[in-house]
Amino acid sequence: MNEFELIDEILQALGDATGAPGVRVGPGDDSAVVAAPAGTDVVASIDTLIAGVHFPAAAPAALVGYRALMVSMSDLAAMGADPGYALVALSLPQADPQWAVELARGLGAAAADCDVPIVGGNIARGPVCISVSVHGWVPAGFAITRAGAKPGDQVYVTGPLGAAAAALARGGLEDYCDESSMDDLARAYFRPLAQLTVGQRLRGVATAAIDVSDGLLQDLGHVCAASGVAAELEHDSLPVAPGATVHQALSGGDDYELCFTCDEVPPGLGSEAVRIGQIVGGSGVFVDGKQLDVAGYSHFAQ
Amino acid sequence: MNEFELIDEILQALGDATGAPGVRVGPGDDSAVVAAPAGTDVVASIDTLIAGVHFPAAAPAALVGYRALMVSMSDLAAMGADPGYALVALSLPQADPQWAVELARGLGAAAADCDVPIVGGNIARGPVCISVSVHGWVPAGFAITRAGAKPGDQVYVTGPLGAAAAALARGGLEDYCDESSMDDLARAYFRPLAQLTVGQRLRGVATAAIDVSDGLLQDLGHVCAASGVAAELEHDSLPVAPGATVHQALSGGDDYELCFTCDEVPPGLGSEAVRIGQIVGGSGVFVDGKQLDVAGYSHFAQ
Structure with a gap:
């Protein structure tokens, strides 16, 4: 072949x-051609x-x-x-x-x-x-970046965290051959859902957003650094996925929930958005007042 | 690091x-953001x-x-x-x-x-x-595809072919460390120039176009297949790069000149476009009346 x-x-x-x-023009030419909306x-x-x-x-x-x-x-x-x-x-x-x-x-x-x-x-x-x-x-002009969080904003995530990290820690992911054989942890790893609809609803509402790919602490840390602010999280508010540890929820990657900041819960997101803390002046990410080491995934960390 | x-x-x-x-938004956020022209x-x-x-x-x-x-x-x-x-x-x-x-x-x-x-x-x-x-x-609507060539069109290339293939055949490309040490063959391989300006001038003029990346015979063959036509090339018209063989000009890839079809030489392209043949009914690519094996680069060919 x-x-x-x-x-x-x-x-x-x-x-x-x-x-x-x-x-x-779809596949098969030198390039594809797609009409751009006005x-x-x-x-x-x-x-x-x-x-x-x-x-x-x-x-x-x-x-x-x-x-x-x-x-x-x-x-x-x-x-x-x-x-x-x-x-x-x-x-x-x-x-x-x-x-x-x-x-x-x-x-x-x-x-x-x-x-x-x-x-x-x-x-x-x-x-x-x-x-x-x-x-x-x-x-035009409505993309949500990492750079707009400001003191007084609340911090939200769109769903439970840590399930994909728990699946990786458990191992055996190569044994799944289709979705019907998966439990929730394996599904969290193999079948993440990009939160596109939620993201679209956040336009003009969220001051900053990021997807949790490398771990909440690391990813929220990027938002804080880009915005020039600090985040204070509350351990008790954290939505830890069933089967995952708090450590996995804070530091595990691969969940692909969104973490975003805004000054009120966006309309229509009441049940999906979980408030986990707030934005304050300063720098870094704190959990119950303690600054934690960021231990997300870094490809070249020694 | x-x-x-x-x-x-x-x-x-x-x-x-x-x-x-x-x-x-440039590098550093989840995605980049670029304004799309109207x-x-x-x-x-x-x-x-x-x-x-x-x-x-x-x-x-x-x-x-x-x-x-x-x-x-x-x-x-x-x-x-x-x-x-x-x-x-x-x-x-x-x-x-x-x-x-x-x-x-x-x-x-x-x-x-x-x-x-x-x-x-x-x-x-x-x-x-x-x-x-x-x-x-x-x-909108002005992209040039491979599919519009029609009998009676002339076939053009934007410059000499075969130099990059000749450089590869000669070998030693790893010995070049900067442009100043290169001869024309090495430069053809390492410093190809995308023919963007010529391509833009061909909008609304060329009936079909392709870049010569896998070899003229193979790439023009794609145009013919997509357009449902055949091409008749004239060996004597082919612009063979100095240092390259006719075989390299016909079958060598990596030159990144454009091959295009149109019914007259586009204005302003007189000196850059070289006519090499014509489009006729049928299928396949012929050189001086003889259908040649397409021997361009195919990544998985056995």
């Missing part, structure tokens, strides 16, 4: 996921998943594909963006059509769940490496 | 390359370069970075797009600040030459793998 035959197989597996209103800013992010680093090398390809797209879409959610389009660059050590096709099925399932078309990509021979580039739209 | 310190070093090396008018379509492409596959593993990082961005921008040129923004995902086996910073210098030099800001990226631990996602704008 040559490169072009493999691409055909992948496109078949993606099926409907490559098209949407506004997609003028009066918008483009919101853009890229992420790479490496076998053995970002997912167990033996994990089922469809689950890896699902997670790969969702992880990137989460970065759009954190900005309050509407989904626009995605590109996927895949390298594989050799032609393994079955693995690539399963990966594409997972990418397609996530694309359907996010309502984002996968309009193009690239395939190359190399170590297993998946780069996903995602693009969305916000009304 | 941890991930965040490395990112700081890379951003310093990129310098001015991360900003431009219209960039509302009335445009977004043109989008992604490419991956793997050490040992797409460039000699020992090649100087700055040259690799320059080439990585240019190769992707060439896909925008082939659609007639104005440069918009670029994202870069890099994986590295270990913290090698010097290599990453040199790579960033090369990316920044190419970004300056293309007038495109690098607004975001990602860094991860893994095998050396560089994915570049590029985005540009065309007036």
Whole structure:
């Protein structure tokens, strides 16, 4: 099977996921072409998943594909963006059509769940490496950044934390072959949901937002640093996922809930947003008055 | 050096390359934000370069970075797009600040030459793998695809072909450490120029276009297949780069000239566009009446 035959197989597996209103040119040309809605800013992010680093090398390809797209879409959610389009660059050590096709099925399932078309990509021979580039739209000037939190704002998260970290700590993730066999912890790791709808509702409401990918302490620390403020969290308010420890909820990554700041609970988010603390002057993140070491995931930490 | 310190070093090396008018949020947030010009379509492409596959593993990082961005921008040129923004995902086996910073210098030099800001990226631990996602704008509906060539059109290329293939065939590319030491063949390989200005002039003029990345026969074959036509080339018209063979000009990749079809020489392209043949009914690519095997680069060919 040559490169072009493999691409055909992948496109078949993606099926409907490559098209949407506004997609003028999908996969197969030098570039894709997508109509840009009037009066918008483009919101853009890229992420790479490496076998053995970002997912167990033996994990089922469809689950890896699902997670790969969702992880990137989460970065759009954190900005309050509407989904626009995605590109996927895949390298594989050799032609393994079955693995690539399963990966594409997972990418397609996530694309359907996010309502984002996968309009193009690239395939190359190399170590297993998946780069996903995602693009969305916000009304001009309405992207939510990390930099707007101010003293007096409240700090919220959109759901329980620590489940994905607990799943990783438990191990055995490579034994799951489909969603029906998963418990809640495995599902938290393999089937994260980018909080796109919540993010969109936060436009014009949240003063800052970030997705919890590297751990709450580290990610909220980025918000504080970008905004020039400090955060005071209350241990008792923290929504710890069933099966996870407080440490995993504070420091574990991979949950992809949003953490955001605003001066009141946004309308329509009453049941989804959990208040965990407040923004004050200063710097750093404190839990019950004590500044904690940030122990999230850093790829090159010694 | 941890991930965040490395990112700081890379951003310093990129310098001015991360900003431009219209960039509302550059590197450092969950996503970048770029104002979309009114009335445009977004043109989008992604490419991956793997050490040992797409460039000699020992090649100087700055040259690799320059080439990585240019190769992707060439896909925008082939659609007639104005440069918009670029994202870069890099994986590295270990913290090698010097290599990453040199790579960033090369990316920044190419970004300056293309007038495109690098607004975001990602860094991860893994095998050396560089994915570049590029985005540009065309007036709505004016992207040039591969699918519009029709019998009676003439076939053009924007410059001599085969030099990059000749450089690869000669070998020793890892010995070049900067541009001043290069001859024309090495420069063709390491310093390709995306034909953005020519591509923009072809909007509304060319019926189809592609960049010559995998070899003229293969790439023109894609145009013919997408358009449902055949191409008849004339051996004597082919602009063979000095130092290259006819075979390299026909089948060698990596030149990144544009090949396009139109019914007359576009105004202002008289000296740059070389007519090499014509479009006829049928299928396939013929040279002096003989259909040649397509022997361009296919990543998974056995």
